[in-house]
Amino acid sequence: MAKVWFITGASRGFGRIWTEAALRRGDKVAATARSLASLAGLTAAYGDHVLALELDVTRPEQVATAVTKAYEHFGRLDIILNNAGYSLVGTIEEGSPEDVRKLYDTNIFGPLAVIQAALPLLRKQGGGHIVGVSSGLGHVSMPVIGYYCSSKWAFEAIHESLAAEVAAFGIKVTIVEPGAYATEFGSQESLKFAAGLDVYGDFKNQFFDRLRTMEKGDPSATPDALFAVVDAARPPLRFFLGSHNLPWVRAAYNERLKVWEEWESVSSAAQGKLTETA
Numbered sequence: 001m002a003k004v005w006f007i008t009g010a011s012r013g014f015g016r017i018w019t020e021a022a023l024r025r026g027d028k029v030a031a032t033a034r035s036l037a038s039l040a041g042l043t044a045a046y047g048d049h050v051l052a053l054e055l056d057v058t059r060p061e062q063v064a065t066a067v068t069k070a071y072e073h074f075g076r077l078d079i080i081l082n083n084a085g086y087s088l089v090g091t092i093e094e095g096s097p098e099d100v101r102k103l104y105d106t107n108i109f110g111p112l113a114v115i116q117a118a119l120p121l122l123r124k125q126g127g128g129h130i131v132g133v134s135s136g137l138g139h140v141s142m143p144v145i146g147y148y149c150s151s152k153w154a155f156e157a158i159h160e161s162l163a164a165e166v167a168a169f170g171i172k173v174t175i176v177e178p179g180a181y182a183t184e185f186g187s188q189e190s191l192k193f194a195a196g197l198d199v200y201g202d203f204k205n206q207f208f209d210r211l212r213t214m215e216k217g218d219p220s221a222t223p224d225a226l227f228a229v230v231d232a233a234r235p236p237l238r239f240f241l242g243s244h245n246l247p248w249v250r251a252a253y254n255e256r257l258k259v260w261e262e263w264e265s266v267s268s269a270a271q272g273k274l275t276e277t278a
């Protein structure tokens with residue numbers, strides 16, 4: 001049976017690739033983007049299998065309207081795929097409160113608005129699958145993009161709690177965690193730059209040099225993996241997309257465990273003992 005998707009950020013990058021792949025396999029998609037013009041090619045190619053909707057995820061009222069329109073148009077929503085997001089580039093000192101709030105509005109509060117709008121409808125229909133696009137950086141942070149990493153750590157925690165809360169309603173939750181891919185995510189449209197401080201100039205140049213030489217995956221190779229997850233009877237809560245994340249995250253967690261264990265005696269001593277009173 002064909003599935004019905006609701007996808008944010010469907011105009012480019014993973015969102016566009018996955019939207020077109022879902023349509024090619026016969027699914028139906030409510031494709032959303034801030035500009036309807038960016039979705040014109042989809043409606044021309046796939047007709048009534050796609051519903052193009054203008055959506056800025058930082059506007060909760062527009063989110064609620066778009067989710068309701070999609071549900072009423074197709075009669076159900078099987079997969080809610082939160083993909084919209086961007087990265088703030090700058091050290092922790094350089095990031096202004098306004099920059100960080102805008103980042104969180106898109107990367108955290110935007111997906112949250114979609115989830116909260118969709119949940120009553122998914123309960124009504126007896127189930128569904130919420131898929132959130134996070135990153136390997138939801139486990140291991142990096143300098144210069146620390147605020148973006150922090151948004152993904154929050155994103156991960158929200159979805160982990162959500163999975164436990166909605167399981168009884170037949171609603172599944174999966175966090176998709178891509179590694180580095182050759183998408184438009186590194187373009188000017190997907191990056192915002194904090195005002196720079198000269199003291200960090202050399203450090204950031206070295207950081208960007210490392211990023212430029214990093215091996216990147218082919219985004220066109222990803223749809224089959226995504227379909228395997230959404231078609232599974234018991235999909236995973238977390239799913240690494242690509243081959244690089246698991247070794248990287250395994251090493252990071254091994255190092256964390258090593259440090260926690262080295263300090264275990266000090267940690268345990270801090271537990272103390274409560275004196276029982278009659």
